[in-house]
Amino acid sequence: MSDVRIDDLPVRDELRGKSPYGAPQLDVPVRLNTNENPYPLPEPLVERIAERVREAARGLNRYPDRDAVELRTELARYLTRTTGHELSLAHVWAANGSNEVIQQLLQTFGGPGRTAIGFEPSYSMHGLIARGTGTAWISGPRHDDFTVDVEAAAKAIAEHQPDVVFITTPNNPTGNAVPAETVLALYEAAQAAKPSMVVVDEAYVEFSHGDSLLPLIEGRPNLVVSRTMSKAFGAAGLRLGYLAAHPAVVDAVQLVRLPYHLSAVTQATALAALEHTDTLLKYVDQLKAERDRLVTELRALGYEVTDSDANFVQFGRFDGEGGAHEVWRKILDRGVLVRDNGVPGWLRVTAGTPDENDAFLDAVRELKKELHA
Numbered sequence: 197m198s199d200v201r202i203d204d205l206p207v208r209d210e211l212r213g214k215s216p217y218g219a220p221q222l223d224v225p226v227r228l229n230t231n232e233n234p235y236p237l238p239e240p241l242v243e244r245i246a247e248r249v250r251e252a253a254r255g256l257n258r259y260p261d262r263d264a265v266e267l268r269t270e271l272a273r274y275l276t277r278t279t280g281h282e283l284s285l286a287h288v289w290a291a292n293g294s295n296e297v298i299q300q301l302l303q304t305f306g307g308p309g310r311t312a313i314g315f316e317p318s319y320s321m322h323g324l325i326a327r328g329t330g331t332a333w334i335s336g337p338r339h340d341d342f343t344v345d346v347e348a349a350a351k352a353i354a355e356h357q358p359d360v361v362f363i364t365t366p367n368n369p370t371g372n373a374v375p376a377e378t379v380l381a382l383y384e385a386a387q388a389a390k391p392s393m394v395v396v397d398e399a400y401v402e403f404s405h406g407d408s409l410l411p412l413i414e415g416r417p418n419l420v421v422s423r424t425m426s427k428a429f430g431a432a433g434l435r436l437g438y439l440a441a442h443p444a445v446v447d448a449v450q451l452v453r454l455p456y457h458l459s460a461v462t463q464a465t466a467l468a469a470l471e472h473t474d475t476l477l478k479y480v481d482q483l484k485a486e487r488d489r490l491v492t493e494l495r496a497l498g499y500e501v502t503d504s505d506a507n508f509v510q511f512g513r514f515d516g517e518g519g520a521h522e523v524w525r526k527i528l529d530r531g532v533l534v535r536d537n538g539v540p541g542w543l544r545v546t547a548g549t550p551d552e553n554d555a556f557l558d559a560v561r562e563l564k565k566e567l568h569a
């Protein structure tokens with residue numbers, strides 16, 4: 197035990213009194229709180245990872261390929277194949293999770309004296325990474341139904357002249373996708389104001405009913421699309437995120453990346469996973485069907501549900517005493533952990549396996565009965 201606390205240390209002023217990011221991980225049978233893919237990697241892929249990592253281990257006395265050429269080439273091939281938009285190595289950059297990609301973007305285009313904006317509720321890490329990089333954070337507006345209020349957002353951009361604009365689509369924690377017209381309108385607003393970088397966070401796009409916005413990078417050097425292998429690829433433990441943008445953006449982030457930031461083991465593992473893309477994307481189809489089932493069944497039970505293009509569903513509304521947190525606890529009492537994101541009146545549940553989703557639906561069904569008893 198130590199009697200010295202964080203605030204007793206000479207930490208930066210903007211970190212004083214703050215808490216680290218993190219969903220509570222509780223040891224319960226059904227964990228549907230962090231948007232992970234519930235399916236472990238298939239055994240043939242596990243074998244392939246072991247093979248490629250063994251190969252990489254023979255060269256661990258040397259630094260890894262700091263430009264991750266083979267991996268970026270394969271990521272570009274995956275993006276080309278799934279979006280129909282022709283990309284090459286030069287358009288793609290990879291790092292340890294898309295959180296690191298976002299950090300590198302903020303180190304490059306944000307930083308002290310600069311500002312970034314997001315439209316909240318959205319992914320809270322955007323604001324936290326902004327703070328960590330000394331970038332001022334502005335919380336922009338949304339409509340009550342969680343769609344982006346284009347007029348108000350454009351006005352906020354004109355007023356604050358941010359250096360970086362974040363648009364998360366499909367959005368976390370609400371689940372809804374942002375239409376291309378909205379992204380284009382905000383891109384125009386951001387270019388008129390400053391010009392600034394627009395980062396489209398597509399962490400969940402593989403689960404979407406619609407298409408990726410990646411083709412929008414064509415002719416728009418200030419537009420960046422960020423992606424991850426943490427969700428659709430079922431590889432949250434791998435820590436591999438990437439971006440697609442004009443090659444100049446890829447050159448720019450190399451000004452701030454740490455040398456050899458992506459280990460040889462990470463590169464080998466990600467390459468093995470990309471060899472099994474088709475198998476992994478079949479799980480995505482199952483999860484999309486389960487996501488749609490959760491939406492339908494929750495609505496049938498009388499809950500309000502935000503349209504979802506992600507692997508999770510936002511449901512409510514829990515007004516009145518205790519509100520959402522009280523309901524979160526009651527669901528937990530039934531052995532199911534969902535997420536209380538702090539959006540007043542709403543909770544978020546990640547689509548799990550059919551059995552896990554059944555356990556969740558049983559819990560909320562019982563709850564409904566209890567509330568009406």
Ligand SMILES: *Cc1c(COP(=O)(O)O)cnc(C)c1O
Pocket residue numbers: 231292293294295296319364368397399423424425426427432435436437
């Ligand atoms: C989960 C998530 C990420 C992924 O972060 P990683 O660092 O790649 O695991 C990025 N953006 C959003 C909106 C997310 O929800």
